[in-house]
Amino acid sequence: MSVKKKFKGLSDKAVGWLFIGPTVLLLLAINIYPLVYAIKMSFTNFYANKIGREPQFVGLKNYIKVLNKEAIWEKMQVTASFMFWTLLLQAIIGLGLALLLNRKFKGNELLTTLIVLPMMLSPAVVGVFWTYLYNPQVGLFNYVVNFFYDLGSFDMIGSSTLAPWAIVIVDTWMWTPFTMLICLAGLRSVPNYLYEAAEVDRASKWQQFIYITLPSVLPFLLLALLFRGIENFKMFDMVVELTSGGPGSATELASINLKREAFEKWKTGYSSAFAVILFVTIFGFGNVYVKVMNKIKER
Amino acid sequence: MKKIMILLFVSLFSFSVNSNAKSITLGWAAWDPANALQELTKEFTAETGIEVNFEFVPWPNFADRMLNELNNKGKTFDLLIGDSQWIGAGAVYGHYVKLNDFFDKEGISMSDFSPATVYAYSTWPKGSENYYALPAMGDALAWAYRKDWFDRPELKSEFKKKHGYDLGVPANWNQLYDMCTFFQGREIDGQKRYGAAINTERGSEGITMGVTAAMYAWGMEYENPNKPYDMEGYFNSPQAVEAVEFYRKLYEDCAPPGHSDAYMVANLDAYKSGQVAFQMNWYAFWPGVSKEDSGGRVSGFFANPKQNVAAATLGGQGISVVKYSDKQDLALEYIKWFARPDVQQKWWDLGGYSCHNDVLNSPSFPTSTVYAQGFLDSMGIVKDFWQEPTFVELMLPMQEAIHDYVVNGKGTAKEALDKIIEEWVEVFEADGKL
Numbered sequence: 161m162s163v164k165k166k167f168k169g170l171s172d173k174a175v176g177w178l179f180i181g182p183t184v185l186l187l188l189a190i191n192i193y194p195l196v197y198a199i200k201m202s203f204t205n206f207y208a209n210k211i212g213r214e215p216q217f218v219g220l221k222n223y224i225k226v227l228n229k230e231a232i233w234e235k236m237q238v239t240a241s242f243m244f245w246t247l248l249l250q251a252i253i254g255l256g257l258a259l260l261l262n263r264k265f266k267g268n269e270l271l272t273t274l275i276v277l278p279m280m281l282s283p284a285v286v287g288v289f290w291t292y293l294y295n296p297q298v299g300l301f302n303y304v305v306n307f308f309y310d311l312g313s314f315d316m317i318g319s320s321t322l323a324p325w326a327i328v329i330v331d332t333w334m335w336t337p338f339t340m341l342i343c344l345a346g347l348r349s350v351p352n353y354l355y356e357a358a359e360v361d362r363a364s365k366w367q368q369f370i371y372i373t374l375p376s377v378l379p380f381l382l383l384a385l386l387f388r389g390i391e392n393f394k395m396f397d398m399v400v401e402l403t404s405g406g407p408g409s410a411t412e413l414a415s416i417n418l419k420r421e422a423f424e425k426w427k428t429g430y431s432s433a434f435a436v437i438l439f440v441t442i443f444g445f446g447n448v449y450v451k452v453m454n455k456i457k458e459r
Numbered sequence: 460m461k462k463i464m465i466l467l468f469v470s471l472f473s474f475s476v477n478s479n480a481k482s483i484t485l486g487w488a489a490w491d492p493a494n495a496l497q498e499l500t501k502e503f504t505a506e507t508g509i510e511v512n513f514e515f516v517p518w519p520n521f522a523d524r525m526l527n528e529l530n531n532k533g534k535t536f537d538l539l540i541g542d543s544q545w546i547g548a549g550a551v552y553g554h555y556v557k558l559n560d561f562f563d564k565e566g567i568s569m570s571d572f573s574p575a576t577v578y579a580y581s582t583w584p585k586g587s588e589n590y591y592a593l594p595a596m597g598d599a600l601a602w603a604y605r606k607d608w609f610d611r612p613e614l615k616s617e618f619k620k621k622h623g624y625d626l627g628v629p630a631n632w633n634q635l636y637d638m639c640t641f642f643q644g645r646e647i648d649g650q651k652r653y654g655a656a657i658n659t660e661r662g663s664e665g666i667t668m669g670v671t672a673a674m675y676a677w678g679m680e681y682e683n684p685n686k687p688y689d690m691e692g693y694f695n696s697p698q699a700v701e702a703v704e705f706y707r708k709l710y711e712d713c714a715p716p717g718h719s720d721a722y723m724v725a726n727l728d729a730y731k732s733g734q735v736a737f738q739m740n741w742y743a744f745w746p747g748v749s750k751e752d753s754g755g756r757v758s759g760f761f762a763n764p765k766q767n768v769a770a771a772t773l774g775g776q777g778i779s780v781v782k783y784s785d786k787q788d789l790a791l792e793y794i795k796w797f798a799r800p801d802v803q804q805k806w807w808d809l810g811g812y813s814c815h816n817d818v819l820n821s822p823s824f825p826t827s828t829v830y831a832q833g834f835l836d837s838m839g840i841v842k843d844f845w846q847e848p849t850f851v852e853l854m855l856p857m858q859e860a861i862h863d864y865v866v867n868g869k870g871t872a873k874e875a876l877d878k879i880i881e882e883w884v885e886v887f888e889a890d891g892k893l
Contacts, residue, residue, distance in 0.1 A: 205889070207889075208530060209526070209530045209548070209552065210552065210848075211530075211532075211552045211553065212552075212553075294717075295717050296716035296717040297715070297716055297717055297734075299717075313716050315716055315717050315719060317717070317719060317720065318717060318718075318719025318720070318866060319719075320867040320868065320869065400662070403661075403720070404660075404661040404662035404720055405661065405662075406661035406719070406720055406862050406866065406867070407661070407719055407720075407862060407863070407866040407867040408661075408859065408860075408862045408863025408864070408866060408867030408869055409859055409862075409863055409867075410867055412859075420855055423523070423527070424523070424851050424855055425851060425852040425855055426530070426851070426852070427852075427889075
């Protein structure tokens with residue numbers, strides 16, 4: 161029997177399953193199974209490096225321990241602050257750049273290409289070269305700041321006040337182009353006749369921005385911020401290369417702490433509980449956010 | 460076509476010859492001594508026909524890479540030159556082959572090696588006669604200083620006038636501080652210089668290795684000698700607190716700007732580029748520093764200064780056979796060769812730090828290099844961090860708390876040490892030690 165004949169007998173549903181089957185299997189193997197396994201481990205006192213020691217069921221002990229640990233809440237605060245400032249800055253600057261690049265001027269395309277370059281780089285590489293830019297003795301960043309306003313010698317990475325800003329600046333530098341591109345797509349989808357009608361009605365530029373541009377671009381901006389929010393909640397590589405979570409624990413994000421607990425201290429049970437809590441947090445926030453976003457879209 | 464077929468055949472043949480050749484893989488950190496070992500090992504290959512492949516991992520990733528490999532029962536390495544603190548985990552979790560029978564059979568005696576190194580690099584439980592490694596690379600934390608600046612008459616007289624004693628090798632940490640502050644911000648030959656490049660690294664073990672150099676010199680003990688794992692009043696004793704406060708003062712007043720996450724290479728760079736008068740570093744780096752200094756005019760070296768007691772932070776490693784290796788016999792052959800006194804002498808000559816008594820007790824040894832006497836002095840006073848199987852769990856809270864206090868300026872030294880004890884108690888409880 162030829163292959164053609166064989167497939168001829170399959171229903172549309174069966175063919176559909178045939179196509180998505182490998183993907184579903186792959187997802188089950190690399191996403192769902194580890195998730196279920198991590199949930200199972202989170203109720204044990206398992207240490208992956210203690211060979212021959214059988215994990216014992218400890219109930220909710222790991223969850224209680226994570227939630228009662230002051231240091232964990234400090235890390236969550238650091239993460240929340242990092243997310244708040246990066247998302248705020250990326251929204252404002254990204255939208256601003258998109259508005260600028262939505263105008264037609266000479267060199268527009270070249271400028272767009274240059275602006276999106278940072279997000280094409282590897283976050284680890286970005287982390288490493290910004291350590292040089294932030295160097296208090298020879299760093300370009302310090303030189304530029306001092307050129308405009310003489311602050312003298314200051315250490316962006318070594319100061320607990322400045323280090324959180326150091327990672328916010330780098331993330332904003334790297335990922336604002338992403339927000340900009342999504343906003344630009346939104347701006348280009350606004351039909352021109354809306355502005356023409358507004359002109360006829362003698363609406364000012366500001367009124368056009370508030371009543372036409374912003375509502376049109378807002379769903380796009382929110383989508384970009386959703387992606388960036390999820391990414392920044394998981395932020396790891398760039399910050400590790402830049403500050404190693406220091407000074408002290410000033411920039412130790414939840415993901416960095418999780419990696420240390422799981423793969424340096426090898427507290428597998430405890431870190432699984434921590435990972436589940438982080439997953440539920442981001443999943444919960446994500447769902448609420450999507451619902452809000454859909455409501456905005458519907459308006 | 461015929462030529463292509465011949466080439467293909469030759470390539471296939473050479474591949475099969477290669478894959479059949481006797482070879483082992485040795486893992487270590489990527490640094491100067493590893494290059495010396497690679498050079499030395501050529502003789503082993505020439506003698507035995509066993510090829511040795513090397514995998515050298517940069518220090519910041521060294522522990523992660525190697526310990527993951529061991530925990531996963533990986534077969535990548537047949538031989539591993541692992542940090543002294545890993546010996547507990549290597550023995551307890553069965554990562555390393557116990558070498559007692561092999562040593563007995565081959566006539567390798569641990570009494571031929573420096574006792575401090577055998578204790579630190581080979582034994583578990585500590586001080587027992589269970590050997591899991593051969594001392595491979597002796598090391599301790601020490602100091603290098605800009606001898607050429609110290610020799611300048613105008614600086615010498617200015618220092619003496621200010622402090623009432625000679626500018627030279629500091630006799631204790633107070634003198635070290637005086638000298639560091641003397642150079643801090645000083646212009647020499649038209650360039651601004653700083654006091655000292657000290658360990659402040661946050662990610663792996665850097666700041667712990669640095670601050671313990673001070674804590675040991677102040678007389679800190681990790682635990683009650685009569686009651687193991689009882690740390691209260693020992694690790695956070697007034698002397699220990701004073702030492703940590705002193706280390707912070709040294710960082711704040713003497714480190715070059717931006718030296719907030721620095722370890723071996725960063726200290727070396729700060730020193731070599733002429734930024735600092737002193738650098739704290741491992742003996743392993745002194746052959747490289749010394750090689751660039753013709754006639755020994757630029758750099759001088761000294762052991763960790765004493766304060767209340769003479770002590771130094773232990774570095775260095777032993778060489779172990781990995782339990783999961785399929786080529787344990789070849790790996791043991793390498794250890795047998797490496798333990799030979801003539802090989803140990805060549806090891807020292809090439810820039811490795813031999814722990815063999817024949818090398819160390821040779822009359823010419825103290826004068827063989829400018830840092831040899833300092834090395835001998837240091838190896839007599841070394842102290843190490845916990846070598847427990849849970850040493851990583853013990854290291855991380857110390858890294859965080861000390862960095863938070865010294866670099867970040869958060870809280871007090873006593874609070875930092877109390878916090879570390881709290882975390883350590885939790886680790887020892889989970890490990891069934893408390």
